[in-house]
Amino acid sequence: MSKKEKTVVKSFRVSESAFKTLEAEAASQNVSVNTLLNQIVIRYANWGRFITKYKGIVIGRSAFERLLSVSSDEVVAELGRKAGSDTPKAVMFAKHGEVSLDSVLDYVRGGAMYGGFAEYSEVEKQGKIVITLIHNLGSKGSIYLSNNLQAIFDTAGFHPKISSTEQAVLIEI
Numbered sequence: 001m002s003k004k005e006k007t008v009v010k011s012f013r014v015s016e017s018a019f020k021t022l023e024a025e026a027a028s029q030n031v032s033v034n035t036l037l038n039q040i041v042i043r044y045a046n047w048g049r050f051i052t053k054y055k056g057i058v059i060g061r062s063a064f065e066r067l068l069s070v071s072s073d074e075v076v077a078e079l080g081r082k083a084g085s086d087t088p089k090a091v092m093f094a095k096h097g098e099v100s101l102d103s104v105l106d107y108v109r110g111g112a113m114y115g116g117f118a119e120y121s122e123v124e125k126q127g128k129i130v131i132t133l134i135h136n137l138g139s140k141g142s143i144y145l146s147n148n149l150q151a152i153f154d155t156a157g158f159h160p161k162i163s164s165t166e167q168a169v170l171i172e173i
Contacts, residue, residue: 047114050091061116061137068140080144084151092155101173104156105129108149108171118145118169131171139166 014022019033026036050056059067068076088107089099096103105122108131112120118133133149135141142164149171153160161172 043114047110050094051115053094054087054090056087065137065141068137068144071140073140073143076140076143077147080147081151084148085155088152089155099156101156101158104153104158105131107152108133129171129173131173133169133171135167135169142166142169145169 022033022036026033029036031039071079088104092099092103092107096106109120109122112118112133117137118135121132121134123130133145135145137144146162146164146169149169150159150162153162153171158173163170
């Protein structure tokens with residue numbers, strides 16, 4: 001949430017056990033319960049509600065890495081393309097009412113931020129947007145992500161230059 005974004009004061013009832021869990025988690029993160037709840041609500045509003053609506057699943061990083069490791073590079077690339085060509089488009093329509101460069105960038109940003117698959121960095125360089133996604137999924141993860149992202153950008157009619165290393169994917173628009 002932006003520091004300048006207006007906040008509202010609301011009152012909610014939560015179960016005592018849920019509140020105790022929130023207190024303990026807030027303490028472990030060294031934040032207030034209010035800050036933790038705000039983070040949870042923002043994550044749900046910006047990402048979770050769409051993933052839930054489209055029957056997304058959460059899979060641990062190590063399980064995902066194992067699935068990639070037992071597949072050929074060609075199969076991993078195809079899985080990335082297929083995963084990038086359907087659900088992301090539906091989420092972009094649901095959230096923005098259109099598929100555009102802005103909705104694609106929001107989807108990729110949200111996926112990195114809330115999906116937790118990578119660290120997202122975006123800079124403007126010589127009139128181009130340069131996005132770097134740093135991950136620890138290895139070379140097969142880069143193959144998956146590169147093909148997934150290419151399919152997502154293709155849905156909006158954009159064809160950025162996408163390159164990768166074993167631990168990062170670079171997108172130049």
